[in-house]
Amino acid sequence: MSDLLQHAFNGLVNGSFYALLALGLAVIFGMLGVVNFAHGAFFMLGAFGAFILLNEAGVSFWIALLVVPLALGVVGMLLERLLVRRLVALDPLYNFLLTFGLTLIFQDLLRMKYGSQPQPYPQPAGLRGTVDLGLFDFPAYQVFVLVFSVLVSVGAWLLLARTRVGMIIRAATERPELTRAMGIDVGRWISPVFGFGIALAALSGVLAAPMRAVSPLMGADLIILVFAVVVIGGLGSIFGSVAAGFLIGMLQALGNVYVPGLATTSVFILMAVVLLWRPAGLFGREETAV
Amino acid sequence: MVSPLLSVQGVNASYGEAQVLRDVSLEVATGEVVTLVGRNGAGKTTLLRCLMGLHRPTAGTVTLDGNDITHLPAHRRTRRGLGLVPDDRGIFASLSVEENLKLPPGVSDSAWSVDRVYESFPVLKERRRFPGTKLSGGEQQMLSIARVLRMGARLLLCDEPTEGLSPVLVHQIGDILRDVKAAGVTVLLVEQNVRFASTVADRHYLLAQGRVAQTLDNAEVKEREHELLEYLGI
Numbered sequence A: 001m002s003d004l005l006q007h008a009f010n011g012l013v014n015g016s017f018y019a020l021l022a023l024g025l026a027v028i029f030g031m032l033g034v035v036n037f038a039h040g041a042f043f044m045l046g047a048f049g050a051f052i053l054l055n056e057a058g059v060s061f062w063i064a065l066l067v068v069p070l071a072l073g074v075v076g077m078l079l080e081r082l083l084v085r086r087l088v089a090l091d092p093l094y095n096f097l098l099t100f101g102l103t104l105i106f107q108d109l110l111r112m113k114y115g116s117q118p119q120p121y122p123q124p125a126g127l128r129g130t131v132d133l134g135l136f137d138f139p140a141y142q143v144f145v146l147v148f149s150v151l152v153s154v155g156a157w158l159l160l161a162r163t164r165v166g167m168i169i170r171a172a173t174e175r176p177e178l179t180r181a182m183g184i185d186v187g188r189w190i191s192p193v194f195g196f197g198i199a200l201a202a203l204s205g206v207l208a209a210p211m212r213a214v215s216p217l218m219g220a221d222l223i224i225l226v227f228a229v230v231v232i233g234g235l236g237s238i239f240g241s242v243a244a245g246f247l248i249g250m251l252q253a254l255g256n257v258y259v260p261g262l263a264t265t266s267v268f269i270l271m272a273v274v275l276l277w278r279p280a281g282l283f284g285r286e287e288t289a290v
Numbered sequence B: 001m002v003s004p005l006l007s008v009q010g011v012n013a014s015y016g017e018a019q020v021l022r023d024v025s026l027e028v029a030t031g032e033v034v035t036l037v038g039r040n041g042a043g044k045t046t047l048l049r050c051l052m053g054l055h056r057p058t059a060g061t062v063t064l065d066g067n068d069i070t071h072l073p074a075h076r077r078t079r080r081g082l083g084l085v086p087d088d089r090g091i092f093a094s095l096s097v098e099e100n101l102k103l104p105p106g107v108s109d110s111a112w113s114v115d116r117v118y119e120s121f122p123v124l125k126e127r128r129r130f131p132g133t134k135l136s137g138g139e140q141q142m143l144s145i146a147r148v149l150r151m152g153a154r155l156l157l158c159d160e161p162t163e164g165l166s167p168v169l170v171h172q173i174g175d176i177l178r179d180v181k182a183a184g185v186t187v188l189l190v191e192q193n194v195r196f197a198s199t200v201a202d203r204h205y206l207l208a209q210g211r212v213a214q215t216l217d218n219a220e221v222k223e224r225e226h227e228l229l230e231y232l233g234i
Helices: A002-032 A039-057 A061-087 A092-114 A140-162 A164-174 A176-181 A186-208 A218-233 A238-258 A263-277 B044-052 B074-079 B097-102 B114-120 B122-126 B137-151 B167-182 B194-200 B218-223 B225-232
Strands: A130-132 A137-139 B006-015 B018-028 B033-037 B059-064 B082-085 B155-159 B186-190 B203-208 B211-217
Touching (some): A002 A164, A002 A238, A061 A092, A092 A218, A130 A140, A137 A140, A140 A164, A140 A186, A140 A238, A164 A186, A176 A186, A176 B074, A218 A238, A218 A263, B018 B044, B033 B044, B033 B194, B044 B155, B044 B186, B074 B082, B097 B137, B114 B137, B137 B155, B167 B194, B186 B194, B211 B218
Parallel strands (some): B033 B186, B033 B203, B082 B155, B155 B186
Antiparallel strands (some): A130 A137
16 A cells, blocks of 8 residues: 555656646647647756756756756747747648757757766755655655645646736637737747746756756657647646646556556557547547637 | 728738639728628638738738728737627637636727626626636627627627527627627628628628629618528528
């Protein structure tokens, strides 16, 4: 029983990475119609950002947690302005290829400097060791990641659900053209939303650094799974992507216990089943427009 | 004739290779209700999309109040007083009824307050916390029209507001449009139902294969109703 709980807990912790990544992907996809393949690369850059800041300048984890997502968010906005925007009017494949190409460039640049070997990142002081949550001891850092990710997800949800900006983003994510016809300058919001999505990816990268070793390919392994999460949650559904993120994390962790070796495959089996049963995803809406 | 509120001159539009609108010209005066009738595929919706700035014409000009708006982006056209009621009603599923009303920014002094909308459409007040698409078809249509009134639009572009509605609801939409007209709002209405059209509109443009084939007044529509219904395939 307590073993199972422990696995479920680990699943939730992994799920919180999926949730943060999927949330950003879903908002970007909804508003721009762009499948941002570089999302995994920005996750990796987030982790490397923290790693480089620590090793080159002695910057602590806590400062990196703030600075790295902000800086990469700005990089994301520039990327949207300078490259993605030029291709949005074309076939979606062009932006998919662009972001895929950027991923390879980012990965190889870091590989040239740091090699492919995973690099360790120390757990922040104060979060080493374990905390006793009654049933058994949990690693303190993992508890922090889970709580922090839930808070960020709730914060993002409040921003989207309760503010005028959030209302505009929801509308523009659902139907960008109609939103323009309602007098909203959707174009003005695209760069900030792209940057926001990238910042979330970078944030989860920084969070991942002390848990997983930092390596140029750490995002590539993750991104395919996160695509499955977004599809299961419902393309463009903000709530669905977060819920599916935690759900898939759990499923994968429990899968590891009962059907080891099939845990990751089971995510894609679930994706296939969901697509057959509800083509718009668990929380997605069927298209009404032709 | 006083200078028209809306004037369309020689508009052509295509989707890829297919030309959908050919040299379309028409005028709508302030306070008029004018319909566009025509078969499916005659180009009515495309024309509304060109007027709203959602589709780029390949030739021709669109002027509003004498100002050329042909190349103005959609969101700036709403600020000039254009309000779209799209053919699928355009209700956002991820927004509540009230958020659907509040999404467009008010553009003029004649913008309705949310309270005034609720007074005129009590059912929307009852359901204000519902997701927009949980409303029935007729309620969604009311919401779609109420939304552009709340924005303060001076020229409503209504794309088949009666489509798929029961006779009772069609009647109700007719009442709403007559109220809107009485309030001085101008309406360009796409409508297949010529009988309904002649009860709310002043004039009619018959669109065929992307061209304005004829202009008709209400008397002519009544006289030729059978012929028109047959032509429209209803």
